[in-house]
Amino acid sequence: MTRHMISGFGAALCVLPALAVAGERVTADIDCATTDKALVYDCMIMLRGKDSGQPVAGAEIAVSASMPSMPMAHNVRPVTAMPMGGPGGYQAKIELQMYGEWVLTLDISGPTRDRIVETLHFSKTNADATDRDHGKMKMEGMQDGEMKDMQKTE
Numbered sequence: 001m002t003r004h005m006i007s008g009f010g011a012a013l014c015v016l017p018a019l020a021v022a023g024e025r026v027t028a029d030i031d032c033a034t035t036d037k038a039l040v041y042d043c044m045i046m047l048r049g050k051d052s053g054q055p056v057a058g059a060e061i062a063v064s065a066s067m068p069s070m071p072m073a074h075n076v077r078p079v080t081a082m083p084m085g086g087p088g089g090y091q092a093k094i095e096l097q098m099y100g101e102w103v104l105t106l107d108i109s110g111p112t113r114d115r116i117v118e119t120l121h122f123s124k125t126n127a128d129a130t131d132r133d134h135g136k137m138k139m140e141g142m143q144d145g146e147m148k149d150m151q152k153t154e
């Protein structure tokens, strides 16, 4: 009888690994690498809670890819990322249809629901995160006069 009580107490002291809070928004580090097959990339995804910074384990991640410059031209089948390399780590193999700038969309369900959108530039030799400023709207086609007017109002 006494023994049972002691073991029960011991179990209560077991420390669970720190995990992101359910319902917390998440961030992802996405690191894609080339494979021996052209246009096939191995993407490692590290999922963390946005506020807690803690790994998000047990998530289901559907990864889809599209080309912002060619909205209707491609139809890449979404893949499910598999847990890999410890809590919060996932791996997905994606097959693209051409080199260039692609947007990866991570639809996350499981302990938390979220969507992460990341723009990456895929080439024959690597896959790099696109510089965020690079994508900023350019003032194309704007006349000098209009530009001056705009500066005045600012």
Ligand SMILES: [Cu+2]
Binding pocket: 067, 070, 073, 074, 098, 100
């Ligand atoms: Cu394309």
